[in-house]
Amino acid sequence: MAQMGARSVAESAKRLLTGPLRLLDDLGRQAEFYGRSIAWTPKAVKSYKTEQVRLIAEVGMSSGALAVIGGSSVITLFITLFAGVTGGVQTFDALQNLQLEALGGFASAIINPRLLTPIVAGAALAATVGSGFTAQLGAMRVSEEIDALEVIGVRSLPYLVTTRLVAGMITIIPIFAMAMCGAWIGWKLTQVNFFGLSEGTYDHYMDTFMQWQDVLYSFAQAVGIAVVVILIHTYYGYTASGGPAGVGRAVGKAVRTSLIAVLAVELAISMALYADSDAFRISG
Amino acid sequence: MPAAPRSVLPDGGVMAAPTLTRVVKPIGGFFAFTLDTFVAMFKPPFQWREFIQQTWFVASVSLGPAILLGIPFVALVTFQFNLILVEIGAIDLSGSGSGFATVTQIGPVATTFIIAGASSTAICADIGARKIREELDAMEVLGIDTVQRLVVPRVLATAVNAFLLNGVMILIGLSGGFVFGVFLQGASPGQYVDSMKLLVGFPDLVHGEIRAVVFGVVGALIGCYRGMTCAAGPRGVGNAVNETVVYTFLALFPINILLTQIPYSLGIVGGH
Numbered sequence: 001m002a003q004m005g006a007r008s009v010a011e012s013a014k015r016l017l018t019g020p021l022r023l024l025d026d027l028g029r030q031a032e033f034y035g036r037s038i039a040w041t042p043k044a045v046k047s048y049k050t051e052q053v054r055l056i057a058e059v060g061m062s063s064g065a066l067a068v069i070g071g072s073s074v075i076t077l078f079i080t081l082f083a084g085v086t087g088g089v090q091t092f093d094a095l096q097n098l099q100l101e102a103l104g105g106f107a108s109a110i111i112n113p114r115l116l117t118p119i120v121a122g123a124a125l126a127a128t129v130g131s132g133f134t135a136q137l138g139a140m141r142v143s144e145e146i147d148a149l150e151v152i153g154v155r156s157l158p159y160l161v162t163t164r165l166v167a168g169m170i171t172i173i174p175i176f177a178m179a180m181c182g183a184w185i186g187w188k189l190t191q192v193n194f195f196g197l198s199e200g201t202y203d204h205y206m207d208t209f210m211q212w213q214d215v216l217y218s219f220a221q222a223v224g225i226a227v228v229v230i231l232i233h234t235y236y237g238y239t240a241s242g243g244p245a246g247v248g249r250a251v252g253k254a255v256r257t258s259l260i261a262v263l264a265v266e267l268a269i270s271m272a273l274y275a276d277s278d279a280f281r282i283s284g
Numbered sequence: 285m286p287a288a289p290r291s292v293l294p295d296g297g298v299m300a301a302p303t304l305t306r307v308v309k310p311i312g313g314f315f316a317f318t319l320d321t322f323v324a325m326f327k328p329p330f331q332w333r334e335f336i337q338q339t340w341f342v343a344s345v346s347l348g349p350a351i352l353l354g355i356p357f358v359a360l361v362t363f364q365f366n367l368i369l370v371e372i373g374a375i376d377l378s379g380s381g382s383g384f385a386t387v388t389q390i391g392p393v394a395t396t397f398i399i400a401g402a403s404s405t406a407i408c409a410d411i412g413a414r415k416i417r418e419e420l421d422a423m424e425v426l427g428i429d430t431v432q433r434l435v436v437p438r439v440l441a442t443a444v445n446a447f448l449l450n451g452v453m454i455l456i457g458l459s460g461g462f463v464f465g466v467f468l469q470g471a472s473p474g475q476y477v478d479s480m481k482l483l484v485g486f487p488d489l490v491h492g493e494i495r496a497v498v499f500g501v502v503g504a505l506i507g508c509y510r511g512m513t514c515a516a517g518p519r520g521v522g523n524a525v526n527e528t529v530v531y532t533f534l535a536l537f538p539i540n541i542l543l544t545q546i547p548y549s550l551g552i553v554g555g556h
Binding site: 248 | 307345349352353356357359360361363364367368384388389397398400401402405406408409410412413416417483516517518519520521522523524525526527529530533534537538540541544545548
């Protein structure tokens with residue numbers, strides 16, 4: 001009894017010690033993967049033009065069942081449109097409590113570019129483009145297609161990962177532009193057409209408080225999100241193991257990690273860009 | 285004998301039909317599956333063991349991501365909101381913004397993210413793996429209703445978890461807002477706590493919790509359905525999990541609007 005107790009204590013102590021080390025090991029391996037795939041960018045862009053163009057089309061339109069319902073761009077637009085409607089409903093009700101519903105346009109001008117679109121579009125990107133990549137690369141890894149690539153002398157990292165990274169960075173700009181329009185349209189539709197706020201009032205406050213820097217900054221956030229999402233998802237796909245079930249688990253793990261990373265990156269970027277005390281101006 | 289659950293699964297036959305059928309057929313299948321699940325939910329015997337195991341499983345995959353995702357989510361919103369308040373000289377109202385944003389939207393929406401990203405993907409990967417190992421077929425051969433045995437406990441487990449996760453999110457939201465507002469942006473702690481209930485009250489909390497439970501049920505149903513209809517081979521399971529996340533997001537945002545607006549229209553919440 002005592003012996004067994006001692007052994008289990010020793011075992012759990014060992015696990016306690018090796019746990020953080022294993023985590024560190026995994027982080028190091030991820031960092032190496034990310035560093036290498038970024039370092040390959042010039043070579044990959046120069047050598048794999050055809051694959052690059054094909055991937056850009058694929059990121060925008062998706063493949064398989066998702067392409068049937070419009071691909072990642074339409075899905076992102078749909079999700080941000082509904083998020084915009086939700087924001088419109090919720091802020092209208094809150095402002096009405098304070099008898100300030102005329103400021104709906106102000107809320108739209110501030111909340112959409114700074115919070116709503118980056119968060120929602122980031123999540124949509126992770127769900128559509130990112131986990132699609134994990135599923136693809138995981139399937140390739142499990143069916144030994146990646147090893148086959150290496151055998152025929154193609155470096156799999158730039159060919160599979162770096163090209164996807166570049167495609168994501170290029171495609172995020174139009175997708176994000178659509179997403180932002182979607183959020184604004186949804187917001188205005190709700191407050192002006194459903195709740196009967198005067199359109200002139202809405203536009204006036206929207207124009208007054210809209211700042212071009214906000215839009216620019218949120219595109220900076222979008223590119224940052226695209227890089228992080230695609231790197232994380234390709235890592236989990238590229239290192240998937242354990243047969244078909246392992247691919248499913250890898251996709252789930254990648255989505256969990258990247259949703260957290262999306263918000264962490266957004267927080268970091270928005271604090272860097274907006275923390276300046278002059279970042280928000282009521283007039284001018 | 286219970287109705288054969290096999291009828292809800294696509295026959296896997298010729299899919300040469302035009303695009304419309306490819307879109308409509310899975311939707312119809314999903315509704316039939318949902319109906320089957322609700323019927324099976326009230327049919328004894330209830331699978332307590334599976335339910336408890338699944339509750340633990342869903343909690344173990346969602347709690348960590350929920351905490352890690354909740355902190356930056358809340359910090360991001362509070363930070364921006366406080367910038368506005370600092371500008372108009374009302375930073376002491378920081379608590380009201382944080383309370384309002386957390387209870388009404390951040391809690392349920394962050395729960396959506398976790399349900400879609402963590403819970404339903406894990407459920408789909410699990411069921412999908414069983415499907416391609418032909419465990420589901422084996423169960424049906426033994427006369428076990430897979431919907432009652434596997435789906436019902438998972439759906440209820442995710443609903444319970446969504447309810448609790450929303451609470452965790454609100455807790456993180458309010459305390460995170462406190463840290464940000466008070467320590468970093470100069471609100472006074474007493475004012476923060478005092479103004480917290482300016483815009484929200486108990487009905488809003490109940491409203492948020494009900495939405496979270498609905499999101500949990502829908503997310504788990506999508507995960508189970510997509511897992512049970514996944515194609516064979518590694519690409520099949522991967523795609524199933526990928527589509528689960530996408531469909532869950534696609535379903536949950538419209539549901540969120542409906543469930544947000546209806547109680548306001550009926551005058552159950554709002555108007556303090």
